[in-house]
Amino acid sequence: MVSTEALNALQQQLPELDWITSKVHIKRLSRDFYWFSPMLVPQLADKLADLVVKPRNEAELATLVSRCVEFGIPMTVRGGGTGNYGQAVPLEGGVVIDMTACAELQWLGDGLVQVQAGMKIAELEQRVRERRWELRCMPSTYRAASIGGLFAGGFGGIGSINYGPISTPGTVQAIRILTIEATPRVLELRGDELLTYHHTYGTNGILLDLELALAPARDWDEYLFDFTSIEAAYGFCRTLLDAAGIEKRELSLYDSQAASYFRDIPFSQPAGHFLVMALVAPHSRQPLTQLLAQHGGAQLWTQTFADAQASGLTLMEHCWNHATLQALKHDKGFTNLQTNYAADRVLEQLAELKAVVGDEVLTHLEFIRLGNLQPLITGLPLVRYSSDARLDEIMALHESLGIKINNSHTFMLEDGKHGGSLSPAILASKAANDPHSLLNPGKIRSLQG
């Protein structure tokens, strides 16, 4: 509980800042996409910032941090608020720092860009596209999500089929971090050491900007393909994933129930079939079509990049977490899981799972590569939610079948992708950069009283 006096003093001392004080806006900016998880909702729904502030530049941010430290006010940083784990929810009130006004493209060179953390990914993508580059990977939430949020609380997504996740060495080449001290320091990190700040929910420093390597832009064609069996659909995807001669940006697979929520796309598919979604370069159309025929697939729908630009409708907003979002638009009874299958027995694992859960879990696979080019078959299966206990059971069932779960139903940093405990480097950076434990408090279990 932060004292009203401290909050008033903070605002009075920094009248030039862009304060957001309306209850409605504070409520909205105290949330992220944790509502994907019926488990997180009761834990997080009443968490509220006392104030939200939108620094316009680094100087304003540094002044703000300095004063918050002076007054002992907790700070929680947010970008677009598209995280699923309550990353940006202020558990102990205080100030939410909305970074979306720190959104400058600082420079764009030959395949490298430096950008402030608050820039929306869609804007960054558009800006670099003007120079015929594109992002190496981005989430389906790119319209709302910030580039800083992708690094601090995200994973990868569209494009990871070529470049791996955002953490692949060589993709984020430098970051700058502001410390939480009376006189905040700016740290510049390059190379592997910057991964200490990856997926830490903004707990160990405030991400100021990032230097990112880019990919050459393509005008991706978008496709939906129909397959009568998961074996055929999976065989097609697995071959396409490994086809060096066919350039693609996205490849995912859905059962017909999961796909039935893509209602804004004019296609229809018999129940029991499987849908494959792909973004493929125009010059790879012929080998793609040949591969499709070889695997017995049929084209359901396609559009060009220009079509997508003109209509605003794109498959990029139907894959990854957007597949879940599209379902939730029509049926609030779903949540999802984040799964990694064993690359050599994905179909067996899915069959074993299906035998137990039936339609309680719907299939959604994403085909990507890791930073070392190993294939990764990951998933965001829709789960028909009934109770927390049953959701826990379903997660345990996955694990028992050898399907790894990255638990997206917890806001504790340790329990998500970090596998139970944080690295010494993360803990050391937290201690050094946030000595008063004011930054995004309550997210690191090992620091709880």
Added chain:
Amino acid sequence: MVSTEALNALQQQLPELDWITSKVHIKRLSRDFYWFSPMLVPQLADKLADLVVKPRNEAELATLVSRCVEFGIPMTVRGGGTGNYGQAVPLEGGVVIDMTACAELQWLGDGLVQVQAGMKIAELEQRVRERRWELRCMPSTYRAASIGGLFAGGFGGIGSINYGPISTPGTVQAIRILTIEATPRVLELRGDELLTYHHTYGTNGILLDLELALAPARDWDEYLFDFTSIEAAYGFCRTLLDAAGIEKRELSLYDSQAASYFRDIPFSQPAGHFLVMALVAPHSRQPLTQLLAQHGGAQLWTQTFADAQASGLTLMEHCWNHATLQALKHDKGFTNLQTNYAADRVLEQLAELKAVVGDEVLTHLEFIRLGNLQPLITGLPLVRYSSDARLDEIMALHESLGIKINNSHTFMLEDGKHGGSLSPAILASKAANDPHSLLNPGKIRSLQG
């Protein structure tokens, strides 16, 4: 033996063609790079065309073929003559058809180009670069070699680390073939079926043009790195090969003896060390440098793409077959092998080999991927030639260690990459397209009398 009457009649009936009749030129245009092989030299040195002709377009070519069929005159097609297997040597005299005047770029679209077979690869690379594309793969002989020759008698090379060999599905998307008949037909082939004409030395039809998928152009930086041990050099290369975040176009490894022939590049390296050559995108310089440090390597030399353009000196003419060429400039006692190592035990295989042959075989590895993205560690080791018998022994030794040899010391089509026999599709196309067996005769053993 072709009759003088027939040859005279041919020339008289087609006076408008560009005939090359000087002995010196005929001799030069009856050869290719078979002189890499001391085994092939005695077999091929006296083979001579009776005439060379340089058709300017498809119409001239079709007329020529028609008349040659009428007169029963053998035809052998050549591009730049950079093949190593005597592909373009006219074993039974007749007419050598020099395709280098059929060198039009027919169209260049979004990542696709159609080009006549006779265009020099370097010119094609330059033309597509003007539109910010580059070839997916090319041999080190790109200045002299034709694009048709790469398909008809080559493999891959620079760029194959990303896109696999030229035969990767999706790279060559269509070809047109002229048949050898009184009324020649033009065949258009797309997709997998066109592979029937790949690496067949122009025996089953005359390649007219190709439709090729391209890669986005980069301004590749060139690097030479020093390592004190093959383990360190190999470990670096293996990691770089698989590093999704570091964009590269070429990666190869040489022992210091093999590297000592790169005398036009100002670097020096202690004997017993190992050299790594790499072409890496400018925006990947930082992760490359970090990886180099992690593997204990040191940078010996580097230049930018602009440097290479300005000086004309490039590492692209020191890798693949050019590593052998650079050695042969200084020491005529070498030949080379074409080897594929077992990806999981390359160092063991090299050590076992070394234990037997010592410095008789020098190490040169190329790191690429196959069309299905599997890593391929291939080699062009220099061999100190002493006798045919010893060369056979050395090849047998490789095979006994599990190192696959693509025999480059034979002009018989079956005995090179085709593994002993030709596919039914190749044999059927030969029978259908060249019913009088006039095209590049003597190269298919199973058709010999």
